[in-house]
Amino acid sequence: MTTSGVSEDESVTLDLLKKKMAEFAKERDWDQFHSPRNLLLALVGEVGELSEIFQWKGEVPKGLPDWKDEEKEHLGEELSDVLLYLVRLSDICGIDLGKAALRKVGLNAIKYPASKIQSQPNDDHNVNN
Amino acid sequence: MTTSGVSEDESVTLDLLKKKMAEFAKERDWDQFHSPRNLLLALVGEVGELSEIFQWKGEVPKGLPDWKDEEKEHLGEELSDVLLYLVRLSDICGIDLGKAALRKVGLNAIKYPASKIQSQPNDDHNVNN
Amino acid sequence: MTTSGVSEDESVTLDLLKKKMAEFAKERDWDQFHSPRNLLLALVGEVGELSEIFQWKGEVPKGLPDWKDEEKEHLGEELSDVLLYLVRLSDICGIDLGKAALRKVGLNAIKYPASKIQSQPNDDHNVNN
Amino acid sequence: MTTSGVSEDESVTLDLLKKKMAEFAKERDWDQFHSPRNLLLALVGEVGELSEIFQWKGEVPKGLPDWKDEEKEHLGEELSDVLLYLVRLSDICGIDLGKAALRKVGLNAIKYPASKIQSQPNDDHNVNN
Numbered sequence: 296m297t298t299s300g301v302s303e304d305e306s307v308t309l310d311l312l313k314k315k316m317a318e319f320a321k322e323r324d325w326d327q328f329h330s331p332r333n334l335l336l337a338l339v340g341e342v343g344e345l346s347e348i349f350q351w352k353g354e355v356p357k358g359l360p361d362w363k364d365e366e367k368e369h370l371g372e373e374l375s376d377v378l379l380y381l382v383r384l385s386d387i388c389g390i391d392l393g394k395a396a397l398r399k400v401g402l403n404a405i406k407y408p409a410s411k412i413q414s415q416p417n418d419d420h421n422v423n424n
Numbered sequence: 425m426t427t428s429g430v431s432e433d434e435s436v437t438l439d440l441l442k443k444k445m446a447e448f449a450k451e452r453d454w455d456q457f458h459s460p461r462n463l464l465l466a467l468v469g470e471v472g473e474l475s476e477i478f479q480w481k482g483e484v485p486k487g488l489p490d491w492k493d494e495e496k497e498h499l500g501e502e503l504s505d506v507l508l509y510l511v512r513l514s515d516i517c518g519i520d521l522g523k524a525a526l527r528k529v530g531l532n533a534i535k536y537p538a539s540k541i542q543s544q545p546n547d548d549h550n551v552n553n
Numbered sequence: 554m555t556t557s558g559v560s561e562d563e564s565v566t567l568d569l570l571k572k573k574m575a576e577f578a579k580e581r582d583w584d585q586f587h588s589p590r591n592l593l594l595a596l597v598g599e600v601g602e603l604s605e606i607f608q609w610k611g612e613v614p615k616g617l618p619d620w621k622d623e624e625k626e627h628l629g630e631e632l633s634d635v636l637l638y639l640v641r642l643s644d645i646c647g648i649d650l651g652k653a654a655l656r657k658v659g660l661n662a663i664k665y666p667a668s669k670i671q672s673q674p675n676d677d678h679n680v681n682n
Numbered sequence: 683m684t685t686s687g688v689s690e691d692e693s694v695t696l697d698l699l700k701k702k703m704a705e706f707a708k709e710r711d712w713d714q715f716h717s718p719r720n721l722l723l724a725l726v727g728e729v730g731e732l733s734e735i736f737q738w739k740g741e742v743p744k745g746l747p748d749w750k751d752e753e754k755e756h757l758g759e760e761l762s763d764v765l766l767y768l769v770r771l772s773d774i775c776g777i778d779l780g781k782a783a784l785r786k787v788g789l790n791a792i793k794y795p796a797s798k799i800q801s802q803p804n805d806d807h808n809v810n811n
Contacts, residue, residue, distance in 0.1 A: 307522025308437050315529050322538035328738050331484045332590060335475065336737040339597050342471050343730010346464065350723040351715050354612040355460045358518045367517075371524035374514050378525050381510070385503050388496075389487045393436025395500035396507050400444050409451035457609050461719060465608040468726050472601010479594035480586050483741040565780025566695050573787050580796035589742045593733065600729050604722065613718045616776045625775075629782035632772050636783050639768070643761050646754075647745045651694025653758035654765050658702050667709035 309382060309393040316383045334384040341376040348373060438511060438522040445512045463513040470505040477502060567640060567651040574641045592642040599634040606631060696769060696780040703770045721771040728763040735760060 320326050348370055349355060359367060385392035449455050477499055478484060488496060514521035578584050606628055607613060617625060643650035707713050735757055736742060746754060772779035 306437065307439070307526060308435065310436070312525055312529075315526075319529065319532065323536060330486065330740060331488070332478055332481075332594070333738055333740065335478055336590070336593070336733045339471060339475065340730045340734040340737055342468060343727045343733065346468065346723045346730065347727040349461055349464055350727055351720055352461075353717060353720065357459065357516050359460070367519065370517060371514075371519045371521075372528055372531070374510065374517075374519055374521055375525040375528035377510055378507075378521060379528065381503065381506055385500075387486050388499060388503075390496065390500045390503055392500075392503055392507060396441055396504040397436060397444075399501055399504035399508065400441075400448065402501070403448065407452060459611060461723070462609055462611065464723070465604045465719070469601045469605040469608055472598045472604065475594045475601065476598040479598055480591055482588060482591065564695065565697070565784060566693065568694070570783055570787075573784075577787065577790065581794060588744065589746070590736055590739075593736055597729060597733065600726060604726065607719055607722055610719075615717065615774050617718070625777065628775060629772075629777045629779075630786055630789070632768065632775075632777055632779055633783040633786035635768055636765075636779060637786065639761065639764055643758075645744050646757060646761075648754065648758045648761055650758075650761055650765060654699055654762040655694060655702075657759055657762035657766065658699075658706065660759070661706065665710060 309396075312379065312382045313386045313392075316379055317386060320383070329383060329387055331384065331388055334380055334387060338377060338380040338384060341373065341380055345370075345373040345377055438525075441508065441511045442515045442521070445508055446515060449512070458512060458516055460513065460517055463509055463516060467506060467509040467513060470502065470509055474499075474502040474506055567654075570637065570640045571644045571650070574637055575644065578641070587641060587645055589642065589646055592638055592645060596635060596638040596642060599631065599638055603628075603631040603635055696783075699766065699769045700773045700779070703766055704773060707770070716770060716774055718771065718775055721767055721774060725764060725767040725771060728760065728767055732757075732760040732764055 320329055348366075359370075362370075382392060385395075449458055477495075488499075491499075511521060514524075578587055606624075617628075620628075640650060643653075707716055735753075746757075749757075769779060772782075
């Protein structure tokens with residue numbers, strides 16, 4: 296909890312992360328490397344690291360009940376790396392990621408009406424096509 | 425701008441997206457499909473679709489000045505798909521993504537002190553290793 | 554079986570696929586689009602399509618006993634797409650993929666001596682690091 | 683050149699790599715870890731490592747004229763890692779990769795007749811969709 300009484304995670308906005316990433320790059324003179332395709336490939340690299348965590352585990356139950364604290368911490372870091380590059384890529388492309396995400400949730404709701412869909416989301420019924 | 429005077433994107437928190445994704449799955453009885461590795465592979469699928477947008481374009485300048493509105497809209501949708509599955513995967517794994525991301529930004533700042541780093545972030549100096 | 558008595562798949566060399574991809578691009582004047590990073594992103598796109606096949610299935614047994622013929626055919630196409638772009642990327646980068654692969658198998662055998670390794674290949678004991 | 687007078691890379695078949703990977707796993711008792719989705723995630727991990735090589739480089743010319751020998755060697759290893767897991771994944775799924783790849787080249791030739799296609803392979807004209 297912060298001093299404002301709001302739990303920290305609830306207050307983490309995509310805009311805050313965007314600003315932090317922009318400052319981080321500026322302070323290190325890294326803007327020169329942050330082109331769209333450079334950032335996209337960096338994102339793919341992080342998705343690879345995320346996948347490596349899960350690669351030899353077989354099916355993993357929700358909540359990761361058998362994982363050690365250090366494994367969960369590592370997972371949190373890789374998930375974050377993907378997020379941070381995604382936020383930065385969106386910013387560099389001039390895309391408002393938060394706005395786009397809310398819009399996409401709305402589009403998905405139209406595409407998959409709750410009252411009609413109860414089956415498996417397959418290739419034809421993919422929520423995020 | 426919303427009636428509160430806060431622009432919509434500034435108020436989009438990771439927690440809000442997490443709740444929307446959880447509701448969406450629940451309303452469609454899709455929780456049964458949202459295992460960690462299913463969601464991870466869905467995320468990889470969306471990263472693939474994001475990459476396809478950039479695949480034949482050669483280097484792309486920041487801000488995508490030459491892209492049509494519909495191309496930017498499509499890009500926003502694919503960026504969102506990656507984000508939404510990332511948020512959902514984190515939730516299903518019991519990881520607080522916003523908290524983890526802020527922590528990772530802090531770790532990166534320690535690993536790459538602004539006063540010392542001015543060179544290219546390569547394999548050894550990778551901000552998000 | 555071909556008339557030579559050698560089954561077709563046994564005779565499919567990486568060099569043959571390289572030549573076929575080079576001809577294919579030349580005949581369509583596509584060499585101009587086949588830069589290393591364009592091909593890499595195309596490869597990532599195909600890996601995404603491959604992942605989509607497996608994304609909602611949960612754990613899948615070896616040999617895919619329950620898959621329909623058309624599903625296996627689709628899988629074969631996506632595996633092939635990844636292979637074909639990998640072969641083309643290697644060629645455009647001036648890398649002899651067959652030679653590199655044999656060398657890597659040898660390096661792996663040194664890194665993981667058969668007599669000593671019986672445990673799970675984890676992050677530290679990863680055969681293909 | 684081998685003693686047979688055939689250059690080594692020309693004789694590297696997908697079938698040879700399949701056999702080598704199968705032996706490698708058997709000798710280390712790793713068959714138990716080589717399920718389809720485990721191998722797929724391992725493949726994604728290697729694609730990530732491949733992408734990391736290219737991530738901060740901007741556009742890269744064909745043939746990689748400015749790359750050091752050790753960089754090209756590293757690239758060859760990562761390309762090989764992707765190939766080896768792809769070969770292994772295909773084998774475990776019961777897919778004849780060489781046969782499937784030749785078939786896919788044929789399908790692509792039908793989809794994109796050489797006489798008609800001279801434009802950029804975009805989302806609609808994607809050689810490997």
